[in-house]
Amino acid sequence: MNNALAIASIVVKELYRRKDFYVLFVLTAVITLLMGSLNFFNDDKIVRYLKEICLLLIWISALAIAVGTSARQIPSERENRTIFPLLAKPVTRGQMIAGKFLGCWLACGVALIVFYLFFGVVAASREHQWPLASYFQALWLHWWMLAVVIAVTLLGSLVFAAPSSNATICLLVIVGILLLGRHLNKIAIQMADPMSAVVYGVYFVIPHLELFDVRDLIVHNWEPINWLVFAGATLYAAAYTAVFLFAAWLVFRRQPLA
Amino acid sequence: MKSILKIQDLVVEFRTREIGQKIKVAVNHLSLEVFPGEVFGFLGPNGAGKTTTMNVLLGFVPATHGSAYIFDVNVREPIARQRIGYLPELTYYYKFLTAEELLRFYARVFRIPRAEAGPRIDEVLKLVELNAARARPIKTYSKGMQQRVGLAQALINDPDLLILDEPTSGLDPIGRMKVREIIQRLKAKGKTVFFSSHELGEVETVCDRVAILHNGELKAAGRVTDLEEKYKCNLEQAFLKVIGYQPGL
């Protein structure tokens, strides 16, 4: 664990010394504030559209940070040859995978806290309320979704040749799941066999990342999710994350470095 | 005397990317031992298999056949690397870190307590003469400075065995002299140094024993003086004879 945390600390340092996060945050803030300055029928209490736009930007930024950061971790270690002095130390490849994952995930967590704080301030400026339980649930679920995304991307970085192709493929898959994951069973119903069985199979196998997208609940001020269900979702994400990280370790442990 | 590094009948094969997937034998039944306190030179022309052998010792590449042990621990075990320091031929480190941050990271990996890590980092940075630049990001360093950072990180855990891959590569004469001094200082402390080099003049100066590799096979091994006596010439000419080089062909 010590080695994994040490490697994680390096990843976090790298993230906050790069410009990506700051650029995305400023972009999110500027667009949100711009949209907030619009006048719709002289009503300054309209807030839901602003919450939706802000949350959409947060989701896009978080995905960009998560996929972009994790896609380049191991390939850049190889390309820059920093992997050799690292693995020449008493560090296992599993610890390296764990460390890279933890670093990306913690860095995304910090980024999410900043984004959601901004969101909370923007929403409260019009709604004059802070549904803390709902916001906490949204942040937590979003963070765990990113855990799955990071694990998938790390696995992809060991399978695909270039970070750019890995990032593109992972983003396509992730966005596809977010948009269509919930509806695959409905699509399957309308298909004939054997395609129906294939689609249903995909439906049950894929990690349902859309479960963690609770933006509609936040935007429209629904009640917080039942805490047992919330815990179940966390376990669901943890399970998929573990599976993908394990797969990454299986691939990495036999790969020659040189 | 028990060896500190032991390679037994090591074979390393790679599949080439050609059609039909030919197999290239990088290391062919290599066996050698390195004993505590000695400076061991690992010589050979380019493509002889020196770096591949080192990669096996460091766990970067799995052996096809045979085995290797460091401090009686199979090199496949990460714990085998607890007491070694490694300087790669091409020194690249996290450019966004400072030298101090890099050493602190590696100290943490070696589980050096914080209280000890601070003085150790100071000592090592002073040894490689990077104290003045310790707070600057590594991306601002010259090649020589990066090489010295490499040496610093190889020494951070006060290793009993140092594995150096072409330690003077790319250095100016002053840099090479400093590296030689460090190697001799380590030897005086009773440390073991295993390094590969093309600079036969340096090898002659610092090494106790050498091994000469060619086409993955061990061609000769022994004390420098013994080899010179056997081939009735200096080390460079002995090297050329051993690898079968004939001038004019």
Next chain:
Amino acid sequence: MPASSLTFAFLLTVCFTLATWLQPWHQSWAGGRSQSGSLLDVVVGDSRKLFANHFFVRADVYFHSGYYPSIFDQAIGGAPHMTAVQNAAAGSEAARESEPAEGTGFLGPPRDWIDKFGRNFYPSHHSHLDKPGEAREILPWLRIAADLDPHKVETYTVAAYWLRQHLNKVDDAEQFLREGWRANPDSYEILFELGRVFDENRHDVQRARNVFELALRKWQERAARDGKQNEFLLEQILAHLAEIESREGHYEKALSYLGRVKEISPRPDAIQRQIDELKKKLAGATSNNNSEPPQGGKN
């Protein structure tokens, strides 16, 4: 002559021939988009109508607090979802008929455990923005829809309904309708809604009458020009005119309007009852006039 020069000359000839062929084709293809003065028109083209429609539906999504069928739900469910926000503006009866009853919904029973579990993470119960002032949340999408497609008439009428009826923003409603009327001068739908503003909110009977009559004329003109029009809206226009005339005591005019309503109404009996009542009033009014002594009689 060297081969490279011949090749170059050949390619030049091919390019020139292609250009003479493509140029007139391109001009006819580019059409209004390239001549448009609007940057949005040039950049987005006809897809702005698609976006406008999307944002109009978005307003309905907001009205339902996110509880809304996707295209996949609609594909299974069969009929497309009628926009509740639009139906509420059209009239309460239509809204009641088209909205699903409480407790059921487009989702139906869960198909599998993932579906069941997933319903905790998105709006899965029917809901409306019923609380006072909540309807304001649909306004941005209607505004954007109108900006993208100024010729989508229902955007103006729906927005105006919610502005005047639920948000007490009569001035904004009128201004928005006028904006829509400028973009759609032949729209009886917008005129009707404008008439309602004058009648129900401003209580300006004369202006309301004028606008309703204009709406009626526009309806008739468009029916004559384009064929079948929205008969439900014609019924509404005539009914409002009848009501205004009835309130003003112009019973005969009111009766003539109601007569026309009865011809197209799906509930002629109810209209007939209104006609009968009005006739009673007319009879009552006439007898009152007859029983009054003449002004300035003989001594």
